[in-house]
Amino acid sequence: MSADPIYTEMIIEYSRNPSNFGKIENPHIHRHDSNPLCGDSIDLYVNVDGNKITEVKFDGKGCAICMACTSVLTEMIKGKNLEEVKNFKKDDLLSELGLEHLIKTSPVRIKCALLSLKALKYGIYSYFVDKMNDTEAAGNLKEEAASLY
Amino acid sequence: MQSTTYSLDSIRSDFPVLERKVRDNKPLVYLDNAATTQKPIQVIDAITDYYKNHNSNIHRAVHALAEESTEAFEATRGKVAKFLNVADTREIIFVKGTTEAINLVAYAWGRDNVQKGDIVVTTEYEHHSNIVPWQLLTQETGAELKYIDIDENGELMLEQLDEYLATGKVKLVAVSHVSNVLGTITDVKEIIKKCKNADAKILIDGAQAVPHMKVDIGNLGCDFYAFSAHKMLGPTGVGVLWARKEILEKMRPFLGGGDMIREVHKYETTWNDLPYKFEAGTPNVADVICFTAAIDYLTKIGMDNVRNHEIELTKYALEKMSKVKGIVIYGPKDPEKQGGVISFNFKDVHPHDVATIVDKNGVAIRSGHHCAQVLMEKLEVPATNRASFYIYNTKQEVDVLIDSLDQVAKVFKL
Missing domain, CATH: 3.40.640.10 (Type I PLP-dependent aspartate aminotransferase-like (Major domain))
Known part of the structure; x- marks a missing residue:
């Protein structure tokens, strides 16, 4: 195995026991996304109160990297303000799991790691645009999501 | 190989890419032949x-x-x-x-x-x-x-x-x-x-x-x-x-x-x-x-020899793979009834994680739905791993695959 580990204890553990796994009925934000080439497929559900994220859940199927990163993302955004979450960067998520090296070492697996962040950014974008009618608040989230990987 | 004029060594020496090292200097073990095969120097020339x-x-x-x-x-x-x-x-x-x-x-x-x-x-x-x-x-x-x-x-x-x-x-x-x-x-x-x-x-x-x-x-x-x-x-x-x-x-x-x-x-x-x-x-x-x-x-090799070589490798691989912890093998599991293709999964381990771990050892297998999503639905899996053999593959290469699969079982504590 190479110097940059992927399958750490933490990742295996999260993939076995994902956090916030499940579904929210009629959520404020719902986004489905998938990586067609590798088969990761998730649904992200978010409820907000005013600007604050009160509840996050996800379900779906994916590899260990996808499951672990999605779990960590849900943990990170719970209780945060949408404004804060909007500005989340790739590294904010990847560094939580020690996966920053994937950006350079594995253009394939980085998609597994960032699928949930992409879904989240798209989800918040459509929440602002479609539900709140606030394109200004949505900013360039859509472009950002599209160019994550 | 049963051929009188061609040994496995001489076949391998015709394929320049097989000399390559990948991923931290590991010899390439190319087992993705169902996707595409490597080319001999005769074709390249x-x-x-x-x-x-x-x-x-x-x-x-x-x-x-x-x-x-x-x-x-x-x-x-x-x-x-x-x-x-x-x-x-x-x-x-x-x-x-x-x-x-x-x-x-x-x-x-x-x-x-x-x-x-x-x-x-x-x-x-x-x-x-x-x-x-x-x-x-x-x-x-x-x-x-x-x-x-x-x-x-x-x-x-x-x-x-x-x-x-x-x-x-x-x-x-x-x-x-x-x-x-x-x-x-x-x-x-x-x-x-x-x-x-x-x-x-x-x-x-x-x-x-x-x-x-x-x-x-x-x-x-x-x-x-x-x-x-x-x-x-x-x-x-x-x-x-x-x-x-x-x-x-x-x-x-x-x-x-x-x-x-x-x-x-x-x-x-x-x-x-x-x-x-x-x-x-x-x-x-x-x-x-x-x-x-x-x-x-x-x-020159003869298609019967090609087939026999693949039967031999498939038989060897099926025997060894069936002993890997947590593995599920799909298909006939009978070298006479199948080509040199073996699809498998590990219980609860996503195929891409398997492929990434074996890739670190230089082994190229395919993971994904193999452009056969109707079959994946039938098997009730999102994807599988697939090892596929050709004329230049050896039993030693199968051994490297098996070692890597044992490693998967270990990493995921199966």
């Missing part, structure tokens, strides 16, 4: 030689290079015909791959011969290239698409075909000769017999068969047969459609353009003879010509 010494367009100009290229291009057609025991070279049509060959049939034959109320039959273990063209055709014409299901051994339940054929509405049965995921060898002789009795046409996707076993189209009795060069040591971008002359003659062209015409007037055109009627535009001249070197290479 042929491509260089063509561009260095002969490059020209074909079939039209009268200068020396054009004549050389045309002759070499047509010689490959002859090689392919001989390789498959086809008597008439006009039945060999060069396309860019199996996918294009099947689409050609779906468009140029299907649109004129399949109507509302008719049935097209395919199977659960087809590659998308033998499903999607038939979906397009049946959706457009109002015909119905039916599937032959697979049983728990990954073999076709042919009694379902009997039911479909009994309706008298089946126009075409499209089936792969060897499954690209499970490796299952289809009983094409039996299917052809059934189709003949019911007056249904039969198309065989031979992408995973022609590279790995002797295929005698002359005596098989099907109507269409498709395969690709790059899965049998040849270059990418070359495929073959074989079809009966009587059928090809009645078919309208697929693509219109240069080379496929006899005379073009403002409002009407007459078609060129077979096979050119189906080869519009400048074909992939260089790669078709170099395909000859691949066929020569396989012919």
Whole structure:
């Protein structure tokens, strides 16, 4: 195995026991996304109160990297303000799991790691645009999501 | 290898890429041959030689290079015909791959011969290239698409075909000769017999068969047969459609353009003879010509030897793999009943995680749905891992794979 580990204890553990796994009925934000080439497929559900994220859940199927990163993302955004979450960067998520090296070492697996962040950014974008009618608040989230990987 | 003239060592020395080191200096163990095979130096040299010494367009100009290229291009057609025991070279049509060959049939034959109320039959273990063209055709014409299901051994339940054929509405049965995921060898002789009795046409996707076993189209009795060069040591971008002359003659062209015409007037055109009627535009001249070197290479080894080598490796791999902790192997699990393809999963471990771990050891296997999502649905998995063998693979390489799989079991604490 190479110097940059992927399958750490933490990742295996999260993939076995994902956090916030499940579904929210009629959520404020719902986004489905998938990586067609590798088969990761998730649904992200978010409820907000005013600007604050009160509840996050996800379900779906994916590899260990996808499951672990999605779990960590849900943990990170719970209780945060949408404004804060909007500005989340790739590294904010990847560094939580020690996966920053994937950006350079594995253009394939980085998609597994960032699928949930992409879904989240798209989800918040459509929440602002479609539900709140606030394109200004949505900013360039859509472009950002599209160019994550 | 059972060959008298070729040892496994000498075969391996013909493949420059097998000397490569990958991922922290690990020797490459290439087990993704069902996706594409590596190329021997003979094929690589042929491509260089063509561009260095002969490059020209074909079939039209009268200068020396054009004549050389045309002759070499047509010689490959002859090689392919001989390789498959086809008597008439006009039945060999060069396309860019199996996918294009099947689409050609779906468009140029299907649109004129399949109507509302008719049935097209395919199977659960087809590659998308033998499903999607038939979906397009049946959706457009109002015909119905039916599937032959697979049983728990990954073999076709042919009694379902009997039911479909009994309706008298089946126009075409499209089936792969060897499954690209499970490796299952289809009983094409039996299917052809059934189709003949019911007056249904039969198309065989031979992408995973022609590279790995002797295929005698002359005596098989099907109507269409498709395969690709790059899965049998040849270059990418070359495929073959074989079809009966009587059928090809009645078919309208697929693509219109240069080379496929006899005379073009403002409002009407007459078609060129077979096979050119189906080869519009400048074909992939260089790669078709170099395909000859691949066929020569396989012919020298002998297709029976190729098959025997793969049976031996598959047997060895199946035995060892079945002992890996937490593994689930799909398909017949019988080297006599399958090609050199083994699909597997680990309980609760995503195939991409498996592929990443074995890749760190230099082992190239494929993970994903293998363009066979209908089959994945049937197996109730999002994806599988697949190891697939070819003439240059060794038992030592299988051992490296097995060690890597043990590592997966360890990492995921299975």
